[in-house]
Amino acid sequence: MYTSKGWMRFCLFLLMTAGTGSWVMECREFGRRIWMGAPIPWWRYLEYGFNLLFVFTTLIFVVSSIRRKAKSLDADTLVQLITPFMVDATAASGSDSRKVPPSVFHLLQSLDVQRNLMRQCFEHAPFGVLFLARRRSTLYTNPVFLKMAERSTADLYNKPEETFHSLFFSEENNSWLDGLGSVHDALERRFCYLRQPGGSMIPVLLTGFPLTGSKQSDPAGFILFIEDVSPAHQLRILQHHHSFVLNSLHHGVVVTDLNLEVSYANESFGELFGLEIGDLLGQALHGILPLDSNLSSQLARWARLARETGDSQFAQFDFRLSDGRVRHIQITVTPLRDADASLMGLLMLYQDRSAEVELQETMRRNDQLETVSQMAASIAHEVRNPMTSVQGFLQLMAREIDPAHTHSMYLTVMEEDLKRINSIITEYLNFSRMGNGSKEEVRIGTLLHNTYTLLQSEANLKGIQIELHRIEPDPLITVSPNSLKQVLINLARNAMEAMGEIGGGLLTLSVEQTPDGVCLLVQDTGPGIAPDHLARIFSPFYTTKNTGTGLGLFISKKIIEEHNGTLQVTTELGAGTVFRIFLPR
Numbered sequence: 001m002y003t004s005k006g007w008m009r010f011c012l013f014l015l016m017t018a019g020t021g022s023w024v025m026e027c028r029e030f031g032r033r034i035w036m037g038a039p040i041p042w043w044r045y046l047e048y049g050f051n052l053l054f055v056f057t058t059l060i061f062v063v064s065s066i067r068r069k070a071k072s073l074d075a076d077t078l079v080q081l082i083t084p085f086m087v088d089a090t091a092a093s094g095s096d097s098r099k100v101p102p103s104v105f106h107l108l109q110s111l112d113v114q115r116n117l118m119r120q121c122f123e124h125a126p127f128g129v130l131f132l133a134r135r136r137s138t139l140y141t142n143p144v145f146l147k148m149a150e151r152s153t154a155d156l157y158n159k160p161e162e163t164f165h166s167l168f169f170s171e172e173n174n175s176w177l178d179g180l181g182s183v184h185d186a187l188e189r190r191f192c193y194l195r196q197p198g199g200s201m202i203p204v205l206l207t208g209f210p211l212t213g214s215k216q217s218d219p220a221g222f223i224l225f226i227e228d229v230s231p232a233h234q235l236r237i238l239q240h241h242h243s244f245v246l247n248s249l250h251h252g253v254v255v256t257d258l259n260l261e262v263s264y265a266n267e268s269f270g271e272l273f274g275l276e277i278g279d280l281l282g283q284a285l286h287g288i289l290p291l292d293s294n295l296s297s298q299l300a301r302w303a304r305l306a307r308e309t310g311d312s313q314f315a316q317f318d319f320r321l322s323d324g325r326v327r328h329i330q331i332t333v334t335p336l337r338d339a340d341a342s343l344m345g346l347l348m349l350y351q352d353r354s355a356e357v358e359l360q361e362t363m364r365r366n367d368q369l370e371t372v373s374q375m376a377a378s379i380a381h382e383v384r385n386p387m388t389s390v391q392g393f394l395q396l397m398a399r400e401i402d403p404a405h406t407h408s409m410y411l412t413v414m415e416e417d418l419k420r421i422n423s424i425i426t427e428y429l430n431f432s433r434m435g436n437g438s439k440e441e442v443r444i445g446t447l448l449h450n451t452y453t454l455l456q457s458e459a460n461l462k463g464i465q466i467e468l469h470r471i472e473p474d475p476l477i478t479v480s481p482n483s484l485k486q487v488l489i490n491l492a493r494n495a496m497e498a499m500g501e502i503g504g505g506l507l508t509l510s511v512e513q514t515p516d517g518v519c520l521l522v523q524d525t526g527p528g529i530a531p532d533h534l535a536r537i538f539s540p541f542y543t544t545k546n547t548g549t550g551l552g553l554f555i556s557k558k559i560i561e562e563h564n565g566t567l568q569v570t571t572e573l574g575a576g577t578v579f580r581i582f583l584p585r
Contacts, residue, residue: 128204128226131211137161145226148204150196169193169201186210187224194226203233252350255336258343260285260303272329272352274321285348299331303346306333310343316353326535328357365540384425391418439563442481444511444518444583445474451488452509458493459507462500469510475518477583479563487556487567491522491579494552497545498526498577505576517565520581528573537569 122129128145132138138156146152149167156163170192186209193201208224246253252269256262262280270277273289280288286296302313313333320326332349398411452468459466492507499505505525512519529537536542538557543550560567564584571577 125225127228128224130224130226132164132222132224133220138164139221148202148226148228149194150198167195168204168206169195189227191229194228203229205229250352252348252352254285254348254350255345256285256303256348257345258307260300260346262288263345269350272327272350273319302331302333306335306346307343310335320531326354328353361539368540384422387418387422387425391415391422394418439478439480441476441478443474444477444479444520445470447479447481447485448488448509448511448520451485451492454489455492455496455507459496462496463504464496464499464507465505466507467509469508471511471513475511475513477518477585479583480559483559484563487559487581488520488522490552490556495522495524495526495577499524502527514582517582517584520583522579522581523576524578525576528575529569529571529577530573534569534571538567 122140122142125142125144128148129140129142130138130145131140137158137160139158141149141153141156146156149156170190187206190206192204192206194204195201205227206224207227208222211221211223246266247268249266250268252272253264253266254262254269255264261282261284263282265277265280267277269275270280275288286299289296289299298315298317302315305311306313312335314330315333316328316330318326319329330351330353332351334347334349335343336345336347338344394411394415398408398415401408401411448470449468452466456466488509492509495507499507508521508523510521510523512521533544538553539550540554541550542554557567560581560583566582568580568582569577570580
């Protein structure tokens, strides 16, 4: 049926066509009269001009109509494609088979069945379906999408493209949404949000492809499949939160199956044992932890007890790192059960208690230091004064006795022991007076050279070579000269004693410039320090010597710390030891 506008255009076209035909006949008469030289009035020229303009207008109208018709072909094709989903098509069963040839009737029946199948597929699909025209106007939506969007068909059908833009939101650039309906490429599971009327947004995945019309190079529309991923999205967010919380813990967390194969480990666990998390998954826990056979068997036993009893197991063990440090680990093994209370794995919590143990040890040492400090002050007055008298009388007796007499040898031994007692008392006094040295600006190279001079004769007696390495310009630093010299002498004498056990060696005193200050090095070529002793050499009263007090290195470390510096040691068995004193400017 033609509309009123259609009838008007049709009548106008007939009039123009008729006028054009009569004008052609008049043109023939006009040309004949000009050929024969007959007179022609001026108003005839004007009439023929108007007729010529009328013909050109008619041609333009016809061309424009043809172009509009061509542009509407693809849209008409798309409408024909989705008509079975918008309205009920005329069923072939409703046709009169007597008025339709049998072949045509069977073809209509087949088309009707296919249309119904396609319609039912989209109507009952578990995901949303959306047909878009070239300009992104909505031509069809299935019930699932209407429910997801909380809208009706009237809200969306044949609405302008602004309606489509109001439906979807992407956190990325929305240019890919603007191109739907006019692009040739398929859309592969693109994540975005679907807006609901109340302002809520649900996460969805969009998958789509273009619908080609009569012109294969120009798509007639686009079909979109919309998948609600709210549960999966919420699960991902929850997993992210759980992972963030577990990785924020300072304790190592490991989840294993019943065979102790790792299914999860947090970052703290990897840092605790120096392992890469990616290398742990799917591996047997006792096979990847850098533990000795005894600890590995204990770990397996704790896991077995947790499985058999269903109760959490608690234990502690010490773990030595590659650099010689010892970590004190507390482990908790807890059974994991599913919703049916069936045992499905084990949860292991590794807590590094090294700082706590070190704090307890520090408190214990502080108690010892307080006691020793009080003892040192008392010893200085109660023991040293009588010893001075005894030593003086021994020296007088030695002058009166013949050196070849046996008693002279006894007096010599007694005097040497008194000297040793006096050196021990001096060390205790130094310990009690820590922090009392006055500080001043000194040239560190000059101080190191003075120490070298004091040690040279002692080194020669023990068959030890000593070297000094200075730098220019000589760094100027604020320290207590006597205290720092005491530290250097103590470290150097320890080195010479160690090298004396192997018959000699090389002692090197050197200084290096650092960005924040200077570094003094005392290096020897002795036997090195055993790992068992290395962790405790700075502890008070700890010594490996038969005649030592165990306070030398402890006092040295305290003196350097009072200068806001650090005292570090590196050693290698059979190669020697290096003590580094870092002092700030």
